[in-house]
Amino acid sequence: MDLRQMQYVVALADEQQFTRAAALTGVSQSGLSAAIRGLEEELGTVLFSRTSRRVEPTDAGRALLPHARSMLAQAAAARDAVVRATRELSGTLRVGAEQCLGLVDVSGLLERFHRRYPQVEVHFDQAGSHDLLARVRAGEIDVAFVATTEHLGALPATVLGSEPLVLLCAPGHPLAGRVQQHGGIGWDDLADVDVIDFSPAWGVRPLNDAACAAHGVRRRVRFTVGDVHTLIDLVDRGLGAALVPRHVAGKPQASRLRALPLPDGAPRWVVSAVSSPGGRGASAAPHLLEMLPVPAGQDTGVPSSTSTTHARPSVTSTPVATGA
Known part of the structure; x- marks a missing residue:
């Protein structure tokens, strides 16, 4: 068993559907299915019952789930401890998000960021996507998680899914x-x-x-x-x-x-992370963005003519689980 397999187990248990779990973990649906089958063969038992409507953990899957979550949490904590020991980051970061984005767990992301960079003072506001874009342009917000492809203009943006x-x-x-x-x-x-x-x-x-x-x-x-x-x-x-x-x-x-x-x-419906090209939180914003789960080559379903994906730091952390 490895961390990637545990990531698949948790995502599939949470989403109860291969399509959404695959999108969340940045792997193809066939790749996710093959990885779960391989883990089941390794353990000698079925971990998920599969029906036409949903996928649910078996008794064995439910027994594995808390250990899988613990392994992922410990791995994330280990990375954060290393970052804290090697990077000094302070200042203010202002973040905004529309409610219930689904494709990114903003609360979980902010928790991890705070744990990794405790000296950064984080401010968070919840509002509609179009209001948030106006505030990014005005320099009032450093990073906004929005659900629109309209009115982005030249703002740096990364399509999350x-x-x-x-x-x-x-x-x-x-x-x-x-x-x-x-x-x-x-x-x-x-x-x-x-x-x-x-x-x-x-x-x-x-x-x-x-x-x-x-x-x-x-x-x-x-x-x-x-x-x-x-x-x-x-x-x-x-x-x-x-x-x-x-x-x-x-x-x-x-x-x-x-x-x-x-x-x-x-x-x-497209979810993106939009950042301000400057401002007081400019030094902290890239560190938040680098924690986002945007696997290379993931099909976002957005036509190339409307995609707003810009260059961003490589992903170095465990993907953020989809939240409410």
Whole structure:
């Protein structure tokens, strides 16, 4: 057993799906599957039960999981101890993020950064992606984690990943029944549906507006919210449907809701780390960015014409697990 295998075990146990676990760990789905099979052969037991809907740890897998997490935590702590002993870094770092990005655990990243560089004073603000970009340009934030490819301009940005949007609705919603009868929904089915969406400052709102407009869909946004859990609650109460990134549908609070795939032509939701080209936190910002899990060659699903990936330090730390 090695650390990479433990990383795969933890990611697969957390995500319960090979596709998301592979994206999180920066390996192909076939590579992840082969690594898990190899570990199972080495240990002489099955670690995960596989069904068409999800992947779950077996009793043996659950027994291994706390040890896998401990190994990864100890390895990260060892790296941080070495860095603390060899690097002196101080000053202020100002970070912002949109809520519930899914593809990066900002809280976990900040914890690791603080542990590694305890002399750096970290300030954190949560806001919508478009507000955060304005604050980066104004020099008020050094690094922002955003969910948009719009208005980036010349700002240094690193694409961390992307995922499709899905339509989230209650089990009794008419569109849920249509999928059962016809096997899918079309853009015309979304016309005049009562919609729950985020405020325009959130990255997904203009994405939804533009996609529907491009396909001639008239949207009726009845509820505008500022957090994911309120959106899920309103959908669960049958007050409307919502276009959301796929990981939102995987939250425990959304377990009884239906996540319907969108028709062809739907945009992808893209998460990026955007940094200020200068400012007081310029010396600390690269040290935060170098801890990001951006494996070389990872397919982000973003067309090259819209990708904003810029040069960045090589990744030298354990990938950050996807968070809520």
